[in-house]
Amino acid sequence: MADAGVSPSQIEAFYLGNFAGPSFVGQNHLAPYIAGSLGLVGVPCTRFEAACASGGSAFFHAVSSVAAGLNDIVLVAGVEKMTSQTTPKVTEILAGAGDMAGEGRAGATFPALFAMIAKRHMYQYGTTREQLAAVAVKNHANGAKNPLAHMRKVITMEQALAGKMISEPLTVFDCSLISDGAAAVVIVPLERASEFTDQPVRILGIAQTSDYVALDAKADITTFWAVREAAEKAYKMAHVTARDIEFAEVHDCFTIAEIVATEDLGFIKKGEGGPYVLEGRTRLRAERPINASGGLKAKGHPVGATGVGQICDVALQIRGEAGELQLDRHSLGLAQNLGGSGATAVVTVLGAI
Amino acid sequence: MSTGVIYTETVVHAAPAEFVADAPYQLAIVSLDSGGRLTARIAGERVKIGDKVELAETRNGTEFFRKLA
Numbered sequence: 001m002a003d004a005g006v007s008p009s010q011i012e013a014f015y016l017g018n019f020a021g022p023s024f025v026g027q028n029h030l031a032p033y034i035a036g037s038l039g040l041v042g043v044p045c046t047r048f049e050a051a052c053a054s055g056g057s058a059f060f061h062a063v064s065s066v067a068a069g070l071n072d073i074v075l076v077a078g079v080e081k082m083t084s085q086t087t088p089k090v091t092e093i094l095a096g097a098g099d100m101a102g103e104g105r106a107g108a109t110f111p112a113l114f115a116m117i118a119k120r121h122m123y124q125y126g127t128t129r130e131q132l133a134a135v136a137v138k139n140h141a142n143g144a145k146n147p148l149a150h151m152r153k154v155i156t157m158e159q160a161l162a163g164k165m166i167s168e169p170l171t172v173f174d175c176s177l178i179s180d181g182a183a184a185v186v187i188v189p190l191e192r193a194s195e196f197t198d199q200p201v202r203i204l205g206i207a208q209t210s211d212y213v214a215l216d217a218k219a220d221i222t223t224f225w226a227v228r229e230a231a232e233k234a235y236k237m238a239h240v241t242a243r244d245i246e247f248a249e250v251h252d253c254f255t256i257a258e259i260v261a262t263e264d265l266g267f268i269k270k271g272e273g274g275p276y277v278l279e280g281r282t283r284l285r286a287e288r289p290i291n292a293s294g295g296l297k298a299k300g301h302p303v304g305a306t307g308v309g310q311i312c313d314v315a316l317q318i319r320g321e322a323g324e325l326q327l328d329r330h331s332l333g334l335a336q337n338l339g340g341s342g343a344t345a346v347v348t349v350l351g352a353i
Numbered sequence: 354m355s356t357g358v359i360y361t362e363t364v365v366h367a368a369p370a371e372f373v374a375d376a377p378y379q380l381a382i383v384s385l386d387s388g389g390r391l392t393a394r395i396a397g398e399r400v401k402i403g404d405k406v407e408l409a410e411t412r413n414g415t416e417f418f419r420k421l422a
Contacts (some may be wrong), residue, residue, distance in 0.1 A: 062408075088368075088370040088373055091368070107365060107378060108392060112365045116382060120360070123402045150406065166367045167363045170363075216382045216392045221361065
């Protein structure tokens, strides 16, 4: 709000992304709770829950309300406080984003669901553990340069491959972090943007889509159908194609998720996401940098904050304010936020005015 | 739903609080010969994608499959 020069009295609605505040910290009714701490009262304050896409979903609905003309100045925030629980308890809370009557009852964790996606991707396309690890090595290298990253530590391929096993074939280095974090953005109509900043970022296209929650209900688990649909809609709205996207923040909750995302977003052919990352084509200042911020892997994954944090990272790049991580080509970027094992997807295309 | 083929699998080392005592355990999605897929546990010998399995038992509402010889 300080960056946009907006005071609480100007905000017409508050959209909050939060996955599991009630489970993590025992606090419900979070949207007015947080808004109240800003002195923001009297306006609609609503919490959006869509697993790891809670932030993206809050953002999507905030954009919808401004685009519809219902509101002019809205605040979107995402927040999660995860580290006050033990890892088995966090694992249990996160598992609640899956189908608890089916896969959850059988003992599936989120790492287990993505491990099964990885195993099938390896089986169908020959994807290797080194290719998975290459995502972690790249994102840690980027995160080490991000002052806001949770883990600013470079790792080697050898370390990534030798990590503690979480759910085969995924080691601890294939998994994103259990983090505390928050992010926020202000959305206004395009014609009013100059009232608030001389460096506005334009939302060119956005879509939220859905699919079945249970992994075993999906015909092909090597692809996130909801992401493909959201990308297609967002590209169409923005009048761009995948080829035009210069850089992207994608949902690397696990290394395999980044590989699948680069395929589903159309950056590379299905099955070729592994070689795409191992060959270095998605590194900082390579042909299409992916997760320059360090991604969920190194920047951290405070679940409900992630979708909003991705928008902030893309916006910083577009404004040329990404510091040591600033990319050479930064006028058209994309954010992709995934909920559960693909039951919610949000894709946003952002550009300079 | 008594027989099927392994569609994908993993061995869970870091279990949720409720299943910590069982870890490591193998979890799989089974393509059932009768149609559809089911997420289930594997009893006995470890399985890999493509292996044929049969239902061994149902415990606490969870199906346990085992490798067919």
